[in-house]
Amino acid sequence: MFRNLIFDWSGTLVDDLPPVLDATNQVLGVYGIPPLDREEFRLRFRLPYREFYAEVLPEVPLEELEVHFRRAFSGSAEKVTVLPFAREKLEWCRQRGVRCFVLTSMDSDAFHSQLEEFGLGSYFEATYSGVLDKREVILELVAKHGLVPAETAFVGDMTHDVETAHHAQLTAVAVLTGYTHAGALALSRPHLTVQDLDGLRRLMERPGERQRPVATVGALIEDDEGRVLMVKTHKWGHRWGIPGGKIERGESSAAALVREVREETGLEIDDPVFVMVQDCIDSTEFERPEHFLLLNYVARRTSGEVKLNDEAQEFRWLTPEEALELDLNQPTRTLIEEVLGGSES
Template identity: 30%
Template sequence: MVTEPPAGVLEKPKAILFDWDNTLVDSWPCIHDALNTTLVAMGQAAWSLEETRERVGLSMRDAFPQLFKDRWEEARDIFFARFKAIHLERLALTPNARALLETLAGQGVRLAVVSNKTGDFLRIEAAQLGLTSVFDALVGAGDAPRDKPAPDPGYMALAPSGLAPGPTVWFVGDSDVDLACAAALGCTGILVRPEPPRPGEFADTPPHAHVNGCGALRALLDRLGTGEPLPSSSSPDR
């Protein structure tokens, strides 16, 4: 499904910066497991999966001091230990992600990842999936002076392409943090998730378009500049 943007808003991208978790890879079960292991070990109540989806978005160095105060480094070590033990065995691309990336790379679109996943874990996962060579850069949490939603990792990700942020650079992600980063960079923000934005949900940084998955994003890109109507569907991306 594509939420059609106003006429003239979208320009065909020369580069796309992708979020990683729950945009290109299905990470919620793994993140939820490692986070609840950490919460319980730190004497806090476990979260439901829905709570995890709602509350997780910032990088660890931004989120954990708020959540665990002066014990955040202890919590970090617990999270990392559990995450390291399970993340590769549970690693899976979201539907149509590989086909989307291969098509874009074949068309000469410059691709990079800007993630709030710790950079080392991000690059290990990309290598495991055989995707390292598709991207100009894989920028994770801790790689830039500041993490998303600050623009710093976006500039770092674009550096190999020599392109400057602007309407022909898209930032594709599933969260408010991604849209805020897109706005900070001055890029075109694309929301990719099954459900459309709720009224007022992204009041400060509304997406230029919403698609329900990588397949719908590919369909949108295929039709840009052709004069054809944007594709739409009531069913989830598969």
């Protein structure tokens, strides 16, 4: 699928978010700024990191901040670790002759120290570190090493990585193991999004699979008062929608609906009534380009209290009319309008 892979480092191959967050909060503390928690940091941090600091500490020179950060990072008690599947993915590439590179904004001394500590250096043909704006280097990297853009992907965890790939006309692969939430990554329009590097390995082993439409089920769930359940999820750019998911092989759509609702909300349902099927092809609202066939139902809650899994962050019980006032993903809006139109007739 790809003959060349250019990897970001932090959040893509190694998990350095704990010490980076710790060091960032130490820097903020020097100037009397309250610390950020992990999720707030992930929502606000971005590359080039000078833009992040221009927002939180606009009056302080970047050179001064870098001195504080390097000192805090080197002294942090938090540890950097290799992300799951990273070493396996690099070994997989070596066995198949896939050329690998690193392009990272990390301080060069810290990067080379980690590269040696984790024993990953032999996997890369060349590495580029200390690059504040990767768009300024990516074209040079591609030209210097004779990489064909159509055969090359840039793999990273932040919107700047996706933008860098687009800048060089490479395939942008977003990985959800690092600094940026899936919803924000989706807005930068990566060509592919994978949960982790094992997902990229499986995708490269079976490149044709992602071209097939994916059949899914979802339900507008009603309670005894006629309200419907809305859930907010990062997969749809932090918009509101309905519970649902993919139909597994050998599973009926009705069984899939019961299972997905139970897994995502803890609710039991019955009386599912089919409403409509929707094509959802490369929606800009979803976290990655994908072709879904959405089988939409209405169903009634029979038991249970809502307990969300990690796919959703918030829920509300609302009348359908109230639900239409939310920032809904378009398929959910279409479904509710169809249900309301049918009830009026």
